[in-house]
Amino acid sequence: MIKLKIKLAFFNLLSKLVFTALFLIFLPYIIERINLRQVDNDLVQKREQVIDLIAGAGIDPFISADSSDVFGSFNILKEEFISLERIETDEDINHIEVAVRLIEDEEITYRVLNYSFLVDGQKYLLEVGKSLASIQYARRNITRVILIFLVLIILITLLTDLQYTHLLLRPLDRISRKLKGISRPELFDRTEVRTTTTDFHNLDNAIRELMENIDQLFRKEKEITVNISHELLTPVSVLRSKLENLLLSGNADAEMPEKIEESLKTLHRLQSLVNSLLMIARIESHQYLREDNFSVQDVLKEIIEEIRPIADDKEILMTEEYLRDFQFMQANRALIFSMIYNVVNNAVKNTPAGGAVVIRSYFHQQKFNVTISDNGRGMTREQVVNLFSRFKSRVNPGEDGTGIGLAISKTIADFHGISVSVTSEPEKGTTFFFIFPENS
């Protein structure tokens, strides 16, 4: 995943590079054209000067009328030359070309202007030349300057682009940061993101409104759960007291106490169901404190101590493997106890006599892990999927529990930022993984 800002900057850079590359490909040609034109203008100007000179002083100072001499002049570095000679032709010559001239045994490529004119009936050919070496030198110079300039421009625009897109996208950045790591809508920061960009403004408003709605729905749902639970607990309370009084009154009828106990049992199921729902609602609405710092290993030992008698009775081998301990900070010890206890208890319940349950704790990728494995009856893929849902996980109807224990464990895990996962295979066994967050 790449940030939008970087992507935009990348695109900008790329497009600039493409344009620059195109420019650089055509640059020599363009410079040459410009240079040649410049040189040609120069040559024409020089021609005019020479013609003016001849017009003023006559041709004799250059070439005497009777000699067959050729007049030639060049500067020391042979960058330029001028030559005059008589020619015998009817054509008028006036063109510029690139030609090689031999000057003092040295072959030099010149841009040469050829021009013919008549003086006293005699036709002369004037050649004005300028060395191309100087042109090429100029071209190299210009290319270098342009190249440096382009690189500078690219760098500067890249920086300003980055800065500008950063500034431009800051509201979007803020919105995405607000959304990041929000596990519950009430944690969402509802302050408006300040922006002059309409799109961001609309986006921000829409998200804030959405969050508000979700939060209200959540709140309402939790409130309803809490209220209903309270309302349910009162009649359960009344019924329970009545039945307990009846049981204590010691009725003579032998079957009576048993029937009362059965009713009480049913009532307890209702009670624990209501309490479980209430507990989930309370955890979800953060009514539990997170103020304990404790060793998870100690909790594991306590849980095993609690369950060992049951496992022993069922002849299930319970083993513990602690590689390293972990001090869990700012957590609720009772809830963590309950979270792991539910899973260990489930493992013992779902493992037939002679089976084994293993509790392990270790560090993996800097994170503390607790795993609970059994070689019990295991679960199908569907059962695993529904494992943590509140009422679908009932594996064995007719047991005392309400089948909501794992949903509670999941809720507690979420509350503490612990991730839970399960692997299971029918008839082979099940493993639960608790991956603890690093202490902040």
Added chain:
Amino acid sequence: MNVLIVEDEKSLANEIAAFLRSENFLCDLSYTGMDASEKIAINLYDFVLLDLGLPDYNGIDLINEARKAGSEASFIIITARGAVEDKVKGLDIGADDYLAKPFALIELLSRINAVARRKFRITVQEVPLGDFIMQTESRKLFCKGNEVELTKKEYDLLWYLVLNRNKVLTRHQLYEHIWGNILDDQYDSNFIDVHIKNLRKKLNAHSATPWLETVRGVGYRVSTD
């Protein structure tokens, strides 16, 4: 002992009263906070069982009023709001104990007795059980001078049965007392049976335990004369 039951749910108040009366308490009933406030001002109570969720009165105000008026009554708070915060709050404001609805009547009785023992500094040093002797201070069990090694849970279980001797306790009541509400969902009648089985095994190795009875289909009972 005099007990005032402050509970707006009349049938619950009546059941609690019926139970406590059978345990030889003198009970007054208030269904409203106003009525309770008056009764506390006029009468002397040893205990006030106070439902925090009264429609007309803040239960906490009632405690403060009583304390200001110099009442020495012990308050046991009953509430359907079982949250941890409430528990802390309840004990902070001068309540002596706290019970979440729904609770077992015998649990209520044990709490009252525990508060009473603290309040009147009644210490029962030794409780005889057939050939066995329970030492409450050291939390140890002896049989003819030999210590019987018990786990903490086994001792608690036995002690709860002894405290409520001659009453049948259901498995759930025992479970609730020992494991509390936090593991309510994990209640398994087998838990108590296993612990009683282990307890019996340990005790029977020393001497017979006819006083530890299984009441078929109901639960367990410690019978003493």
